[in-house]
Amino acid sequence: MRSVVRVSGLTQGYGRDPVISGLDLELGPGITGLLGPNGAGKSTLLRTLATVTPPLEGEVHVLGEHVRSERTARAARREIGYLPQDFGYFGHYSVHDFVRYCAWLREVPSARIAEATRTALRRVGLAERSGVRMRTLSGGMIRRAGIAAAVVGSPALVLLDEPTVGLDPAQRLEFRELVRSLDGSAVVLSTHLVEDVAAVCERVLVLDGGSVRFTGTPAELAERAVPEAPGDTELERGYMAVLGAAPGAMGTTATGATA
């Protein structure tokens, strides 16, 4: 497997108690779903992979390069498309200018920027609205613009933090097509929607309390299902069983959404 990202002994957190402890992870091209209950550390992990926050301990390697300085982080960021859970934008920018600006920040070569921006907007279905100002978009369209900004220029590593929040059912189906089309990229997709994982992911990582509870294929996660675990599908029951959840535990529904 060509390693796009390798993490070893990662400890990460904000105060005295680490959110993630001693995590090891290796990802090649393909789509990995990141599941876990609220506060599991999914966003913290994605932020660290995106080189936004340096690890407290451990190493992050992107495309074989150990990210350990501002110089190596900047080089890594050229190959990382990151959609944070809450992302900022200038409301007066047009959708086109927002995506183009993100391409420029990622140092997509200037000769490629115009075409890369057009392609990204087309892929998320916003080509027709490229001249519209960001502040006039609906929540779902803003998220699509954010997805375009993450995939513009086809980075080697695409990190998407709850990308389908706010998308309507048709847009979620289109999003799945988009993710499937990111051939050659390693995609990490954090979500509470087990059905999105079932639909597009080749691997699943279940994080809980900052530790990996499961890695494997969606089929292998489904095999963990036990009859008493809550859920409507084998995958949901497998996920809940891995979390050790009894019916009604954690105040969540079977899909992990807060009840």
Ligand SMILES: Nc1ncnc2c1ncn2[C@@H]1O[C@H](COP(=O)(O)OP(=O)(O)OP(=O)(O)O)[C@@H](O)[C@H]1O
């Ligand atoms: N900037 C921050 N400062 C302090 N604590 C933080 C910060 N961001 C996250 N935390 C804490 O770190 C823990 C993990 O949060 P994180 O957002 O990584 O979890 P998550 O799995 O993405 O959760 P969710 O599914 O709710 O988005 C939580 O206890 C959270 O309160």
